[in-house]
Amino acid sequence: MGRSVGGPILEVEGISLSFGGVVALQAVSLDAREHEIRAIIGPNGAGKSSLLNVINGFYHPQKGSVSFKGRKRRRVDPHEVAQQGIARTFQNIALFRGMTALDNLMTGRTLKMKSNFLHQVVYWGAARREELEHRAKVEEIIDFLEIQHIRRTPVGQLPYGLQKRVELGRALAAEPDLLLLDEPMAGMNIEEKQDMCRFILDVNDQFGTTIVLIEHDMSVVMDLSDRVAVLDYGRKIADGTPEEVRHHRAVIDAYLGVAH
């Protein structure tokens, strides 16, 4: 990868999360270093999405802490997390289906909009200037993701692969320092996967964004990531470079389904 990896930007320590009797995560610790691409893999139900939701602020763990940019954080809400510079995409796509691709990307700029409601209704002065600035930034992202031809198409009419791209665009619109991707390649054919890989690499390379991604496609994970963490039944069973992890006994057992 083009960027040189820095110190840890995200530190997750001893996270334990349960929903009543169901234990989703057990004492999971991992970190993500600045400018790296970090993958989290594991069989279905291992707790990967739950971990992302904890980082995001959707779930609040019973035990453990999350530190971002060196500051341990108290119990926070998702919008506060977003303001701190973390953006994410969702496994099942959470776009506004009736809005155009352009408008969806503009919603990604919400947290950066400063003018008040009245100003925006009248569309005057500072509100107008701000709108133009945001639009210019969003156009750069449209250019980056090569989605000019669907700028004005309602997102609900787009094929699945393009919807995922628009969702990535919305996350990028917030100009995050850390980008959480939940199964960005799910349901895509080879060509779409290659495109998405290229975009992820470009984001990391051009904008320096740290990326944490959950993914099932092993070849993608091995090619893209700097380091990989493996979860199984809510515990972390391996952590290291793709090569180290691939040959780890516990990982092979987990995927082959050896009873334990």
Next chain:
Amino acid sequence: MQEASTDTFPRLLLKQAGTRPDRPAIREKDLGIWQTWTWAQVAEEVRSLACGLAAQGFRRGDRLGIVGDNRPRLYWSMMAAQCLGGVPVPLYQDAVAGEMAFVLQDAEIEFAVAEDQEQVDKLLEVLPQWPRLRHIYFDDPRGLRHYLQTELMSLDNLQAIGRDFAGRNPEFLPQEIDKVQASDVAVILYTSGTTGHPKGVSQTHSAMIHTARVLVAFDGIAEGDDLLCYLPMAWVGDFLYSYAQVHVAGFCLNCPESPDTVMTDLREIGPTYFFAPPRIYENILTQVMIRIEDAGWTKRRMFHAFMGVAKRVGMKILEGRRAPALDRLLYRLGETLVYGPLKNVLGLSRIRVAYTGGEAIGPDLFDFYRSIGINLKQLYGMTETCVTVCMQPSGDVKLDTVGPPMPGVEVRIAGSGEVLVRSPGVMKEYYNRPDATREAVDAEGFFHTGDAGYFDADGHLKIIDRAKDVGRLADGTLFAPKYLENKLKFFPYIREAVCFGDRRDKVCAFVNIDMAAVGNWAEKRNLPYSGYADLAGKAEVRELVRECVEKVNRDLAQDATLGNSQIRRFLVLHKELDADDGELTRTRKVRRRFIGEKYESLVHALYSAEARCHVETQMRFEDGRTGTVSADLEVVDAKTFDVAAARKAA
């Protein structure tokens, strides 16, 4: 007569910058907005590019390769090369590395300008085969930050070097421009060659400029016109209609945001002058018909009713002929309700003249556009003649001709029926191919077009087909494959067709369905399909195509000369014919002989009594890998009709 001061492209550029420095010269849609450059700004950009190239060692007579989509900086690079007495050589942007290698070697290109990473990658791939390519300049830096090759440099850098050079040598460029003669070669355009390797057609400044002046006078093109440049820069059409005409008339070129957004950009610009090969007009019509089928009942009824009116009187009104008052009223109503909004959506509202050429156009397609008030006209020509051989003047437009010869152009029909052309636009030569040049241009200066045709009673030229493709069936009936294929392609469901029949007892055809149109049709009938091959293999689709073939047969039965060339058997191909597989040329013309050889087993099945045939073909995927595709195809018999009583044909 041409004034000495404006007989080369660089001098014309300076003249435009002097006469109308603040008028828009070129626009590009970038990051969602249309950016404009005035003539003065363009001249400045060209200056810095030219001086940069000179500083890097570009000399008089050197060739500059240009590859990419239509972008202002690529056009400016062409101008810059010409300022230094060099020759731009545009390449097709969708060419694979092997095809590019051929052109680079044939034209001995050492300097090249590439649009973006995709083109740069292809050039780098070719580098080992042609190490003399020492300079590659790129416009869009995206993705190229980590490329370490010494041959690479951004155009931004080149222009900075150029400005510096110009500052230290202010007299250099004006002197170089003065050295350029009208008889110098202005551009080398490679023909897309339906057979054999492409040949580089060398056209001079005088040939191109003279032709452009004739065109500008013919249609009254002036500085207020707008043109969308979306056709490949490697095609003579773009060089003549965009590049050459804009130098002469000073209007504005508009470059679309990307090839995918051409239709939206067309709507935003609303050009006044439009040129497109028949294929594009076909695609537009197919899109319209698909969307009408999806529209509500009221809109559909309205559309069909008013299209009926247009069919009756539209063309008469366009040509200023007499039509019944009631019909005129209905047409006026139709304009408000249907034709006007339709043209608006397509971006064709401001069209003063629209041309088509490069291939014959189906008469029904032609009728459609003219009947809704778009002044669509046909023209005929080729790269070797600066296109312009015959064009239809407004007011003298006929459906199945290409018009009378243009001013200054002599057209002669040889004994064999081949069309011969002599004009100031005839090429200087095929670059480095004296043998091919001698074959093509005879001692009297006539270029042998390779097309068969004749003049009709009104002095309009009628092109039948390529001279070597016009054949005869075993019983002597005229067999004109292109003519038949065009009739089939009028149907929106048929994207491509290839007809066989020379020296055989009957005519048979391959058909490619149009994925979008047939897919839509299938969805309306709840017919599931999983992809092109699956859809093409369905019995229902074969029936659909059979109806089309039988309609064509019914039409043919009306014509005494062609009546016996009705299509008796056909099959639907499992894969689309593609230029990447060598089946089509880069301008999407069918390579009949190649296809006949590649699919020999299928042709055999058509002419024997077999009902079914297995086929395995090689195809190339878009990333360059090859694979094999196999399918079982069914041969279908089509109904034929009795030929109308023979009348004496012309």
